[in-house]
Amino acid sequence: MIPEYYEFQNQTKILSGKLAIYNIPAELEFFNASKPLLISDAILKKIGTVDKIKDAINSSNKIGVKAEYTEVPQDSDLKIINKLANIYEENECDSIVAVGGGSVIDTAKGLRMLISQDEKDINKLMGNEILKYGKHVPFIVIPTTSGTGSEVTLVAVIEDKLKNVKMEYISYFLLPDVAILDPEMTVTLPAKATASTGMDALCHAIEAYTCLQKNPMSDAYAISAIKLIKENLLAAVKKGNDKKVRLNMANASLMAGVSFSNSMVGLAHAIAHSLGAVGKVPHGDAVTIILPYVMEYNLDVLKDGYSDLLLYMVGEEEYLNTPKNKRAEKVIEIVKEMIEKLHKETKLPKSLKDVNISKSDFKTIANTAINDGAIIVNPKKVELNDIIEILEKAY
Amino acid sequence: MKVSVKRILVIKFKEIISKIVLFFLYRGFNIVSKIDDEVEKEVRSWKDGYTIKLEIYDNGPSLILKKVNGSVKKIKETEKTDIDIIFKSLDVAFQVLTGRKGISKAYAEHRFILKGNIIEAMSIVRCLDIVETYLFPEIIAKHLVKSIKKLKKPRVVTYLRVIVNY
Numbered sequence: 001m002i003p004e005y006y007e008f009q010n011q012t013k014i015l016s017g018k019l020a021i022y023n024i025p026a027e028l029e030f031f032n033a034s035k036p037l038l039i040s041d042a043i044l045k046k047i048g049t050v051d052k053i054k055d056a057i058n059s060s061n062k063i064g065v066k067a068e069y070t071e072v073p074q075d076s077d078l079k080i081i082n083k084l085a086n087i088y089e090e091n092e093c094d095s096i097v098a099v100g101g102g103s104v105i106d107t108a109k110g111l112r113m114l115i116s117q118d119e120k121d122i123n124k125l126m127g128n129e130i131l132k133y134g135k136h137v138p139f140i141v142i143p144t145t146s147g148t149g150s151e152v153t154l155v156a157v158i159e160d161k162l163k164n165v166k167m168e169y170i171s172y173f174l175l176p177d178v179a180i181l182d183p184e185m186t187v188t189l190p191a192k193a194t195a196s197t198g199m200d201a202l203c204h205a206i207e208a209y210t211c212l213q214k215n216p217m218s219d220a221y222a223i224s225a226i227k228l229i230k231e232n233l234l235a236a237v238k239k240g241n242d243k244k245v246r247l248n249m250a251n252a253s254l255m256a257g258v259s260f261s262n263s264m265v266g267l268a269h270a271i272a273h274s275l276g277a278v279g280k281v282p283h284g285d286a287v288t289i290i291l292p293y294v295m296e297y298n299l300d301v302l303k304d305g306y307s308d309l310l311l312y313m314v315g316e317e318e319y320l321n322t323p324k325n326k327r328a329e330k331v332i333e334i335v336k337e338m339i340e341k342l343h344k345e346t347k348l349p350k351s352l353k354d355v356n357i358s359k360s361d362f363k364t365i366a367n368t369a370i371n372d373g374a375i376i377v378n379p380k381k382v383e384l385n386d387i388i389e390i391l392e393k394a395y
Numbered sequence: 396m397k398v399s400v401k402r403i404l405v406i407k408f409k410e411i412i413s414k415i416v417l418f419f420l421y422r423g424f425n426i427v428s429k430i431d432d433e434v435e436k437e438v439r440s441w442k443d444g445y446t447i448k449l450e451i452y453d454n455g456p457s458l459i460l461k462k463v464n465g466s467v468k469k470i471k472e473t474e475k476t477d478i479d480i481i482f483k484s485l486d487v488a489f490q491v492l493t494g495r496k497g498i499s500k501a502y503a504e505h506r507f508i509l510k511g512n513i514i515e516a517m518s519i520v521r522c523l524d525i526v527e528t529y530l531f532p533e534i535i536a537k538h539l540v541k542s543i544k545k546l547k548k549p550r551v552v553t554y555l556r557v558i559v560n561y
Contacts, residue, residue, distance in 0.1 A: 126510075
C-alpha cells in the first residue's frame with residue numbers, strides 16, 4: 001500500500017563483490033581527491049585489514065593515504081572527532097576513507113560533518129535534518145561487520161564522554177558517497193560477532209518494515225534483507241571463510257541499512273540503545289535478546305506486517321500451509337528459533353541474565369529507552385511499564 | 396516572484412488559522428500541564444529557562460514556550476532555544492495544527508526539522524500527544540495519537556479553562 005506521504009533517499013554508490021577494495025583509488029579520483037585520511041580501529045590494524053586497504057589505495061600512482069588514525073574506540077567519541085579534524089587539517093587531506101564497524105563509521109561521519117559544515121562545535125549541528133549542503137568531502141566507507149548498515153544510513157550517534165551524553169545527528173548529508181562490500185573484509189569476523197551483528201541487521205529490516213515511516217521503497221530493501229539473512233546468517237556463522245555467504249550477509253546488512261535509514265527503527269532499538277548505555281551490552285546482543293519480546297508486544301497492531309514477512313522467511317509452500325491467523329506468530333517463533341541456533345553455535349546471549357543485567361537496573365533502562373528517538377516511530381504507544389514488562393520477559 | 400491570487404489567499408487563511416491555533420495550543424499546554432500529572436511530570440523534568448520554539452519555515456507563525464519558575468510561559472522572542480521544531484511548509488503545519496496529522500506521523504514523514512537534542516525532544520512529543528488528546532474531540536484525537544489515554548478531566552472542562560485561561 002502506498003502511504004499518504006513518504007520520503008526516500010539513498011545516493012550512496014555501492015561496490016559489491018570480489019576485489020572491490022581495489023577500486024578505491026578510481027573512486028577517489030572521480031571526486032578529484034588524492035589524499036585521503038584513513039580511519040579505523042586498533043583490532044583491524046592488528047589483524048592486517050587496515051594495511052590491506054592501505055595497499056589497495058597506495059598501489060595507485062596518483063593517490064595515497066595522507067594520514068591514518070586507527071585508535072577509534074568502541075563508541076564514537078566527540079574528543080576523537082575533534083582530534084581527527086586537526087589531523088585532517090594538518091595533513092591537508094581531501095577525503096575520508098573509513099574501515100570498520102558502526103563506531104568507526106559514525107566517527108568518520110562526525111568528522112566529515114565538522115569539515116563539510118566548517119564548524120568547530122559539533123553540538124551546534126545536533127538534531128534532525130538541520131544540516132545544509134556544505135563543502136563536499138569525498139567519503140568512502142568499507143564496513144567490516146555485516147550488521148550496522150551505517151555505510152548507507154543518514155544517522156550518526158556520537159558520545160560526549162566528558163558530559164556523559166549521546167548526541168544524535170540525522171541528515172541526508174551524512175550519507176557516504178561510496179560503500180564498498182568486499183567479502184575479504186568480513187571473513188575475519190569471529191562467529192559470535194557475525195551472529196550478533198547479523199541479528200542487528202535482521203532487527204533493522206523487521207523494524208523498518210513495520211515502523212510508522214515504512215514505504216514501498218524501504219519495504220523492498222527490508223524484504224530482500226530478511227530473505228538473505230534467513231538464508232545466510234547461520235551459514236556465515238558456521239563457515240566464516242565462505243566468501244559467497246559473507247557477501248550475501250554484507251549485502252543483507254546494507255539493504256537493511258537503506259531500509260531503516262528511510263523508515264527508521266522502533267522499540268527494539270530504543271531498548272537496545274538503553275541496554276548499551278546503562279548496562280554496556282553490545283548492541284547486536286541487546287537487539288537479539290529484546291527483539292522477540294518487542295515483536296510480541298507490537299503483535300496486536302502489527303499482525304499484518306509480521307504475517308507478510310513469513311513468505312520471505314520460509315518460502316511459498318510453508319507460507320501457504322500456515323493458517324492466515326498464525327503467520328505473524330510463526331514469524332516470531334522463527335526469530336526465536338534463529339536465536340536458539342545461534343546461541344548453540346556461538347553462545348550468543350539470549351536473555352538479559354546472560355549479559356549480567358540486574359532486575360534493579362530495569363527502571364533506569366526503561367527511563368532511558370522511553371526518551372530514545374526510535375520510540376516515536378514505533379507503531380504502538382509505549383509507556384514505562386510496557387518496557388519494564390518486556391525487560392521482565394527477556395530476563 | 397509571482398504567486399497566484401488563489402495561493403496568496405490560501406496562505407493568508409492558513410497563516411491566520413495557524414496563529415489562532417498556536418495561541419490556543421499555548422493555553423492548552425498550560426492548562427493541561429496543571430490538570431494532567433503526566434504532562435506536569437514532563438514539564439517538571441525540564442530545567443528552568445528551557446525554551447521550545449514551534450515555527451513554520453520561512454518566517455511563518457511561531458510559538459515560543461519557556462519554563463519560568465516551574466511553569467510554561469509564552470514569550471515573544473528568544474536568542475537561544477533548546478529545542479526548535481521547524482515545519483517545512485505552512486501547508487503541513489496547518490494539517491498538524493488543525494488535527495489532521497499527529498506529531499509522530501509528521502516526524503515520521505520528515506515534515507519538520509528538529510534542532511537540538513533529539514532525546515530531549517521526546518518529552519515534548521509526549522506532551523504534545525497528550526495536549527492534542529485533550530484539545531481535540533475523541534473522534535479526531537484517535538487519528539492523531541497511537542492510543543487515547545484516559546483523561547483526568549472531561550474535555551469540556553479543558554475547553555472552558557482554555558477559553559478563560561484559568
